Amino acid sequence: MARRKKIYEGKAKILYEGPEPGTIVQYFKDDATAFNAEKKDVIEGKGVLNNRLSEYFMSGLNQIGVPTHFIKRLNMREQLVRQVEIVPLEVIVRNYAAGTMSKRLGIEEGTQLPRPIVEYCYKDDSLGDPLVTEEHIAAFGWASQQDMDDILSLALRVNDFLSGVMMAVGIKLVDFKIEVGRVYDGDFMRLIIADEISPDSCRLWDIETGQKLDKDVFRRDLGSLTDAYTEVAKRLGVMPKTSTPITKPTLIN
């Protein structure tokens, strides 16, 4: 049987040509990397969890009118998404200080910010995704002023949605990263949310205990990453029904 064409392999996902023009199959790997891939491991079950969680967040966003690339989940590890032209920016929204913001500005982790703060990093692994300003973005032509207005509005809508969803299950949305892509309907171009939204790209802390339920568990060696992601999936009611426990995949396939 002809194998479908691989378009791109990243650190946590593989993209294959989709069944229709303009579609892509996004495969979630179990690979975990941190610190620009200096730290690496394979975490059994992570891909399955992130596929489910990204489906949950993206389809929720689609339902409230925030456009995303998500079309449908195909199986445990794959989802069908719209092909986009990725804008070479990582868009980070922060509600509480943590990570690089805490380091850079000397603000204690967990400090509530006066309002959500949006930051942009240039997507380039060889440079370690450096922080850039809107001046860089405009001068180097990565996005127009209109694009930046749209990106800011999308990022803040995602923040409102995700904060609410997580708060309802006792989790604080500290920060997250999204990526956006361009789609063309005839001559008309619009920006939609792409890539993934999962605990790999968010900071999620239990509201009561402060326990970390995101990729910092891996970055900082705080315990089992699968347990943390499973906890998030359980609280949201998106645990795959067929795989208990998720860390012991069947040997059938």
Ligand code: 5GP
């Ligand atoms: P920080 O800048 O503090 O390292 O990250 C801020 C937020 O963006 C965190 O939720 C982090 O997980 C996410 N983030 C930043 N860069 C990346 C990246 O290259 N990949 C992923 N998956 N998430 C990122």
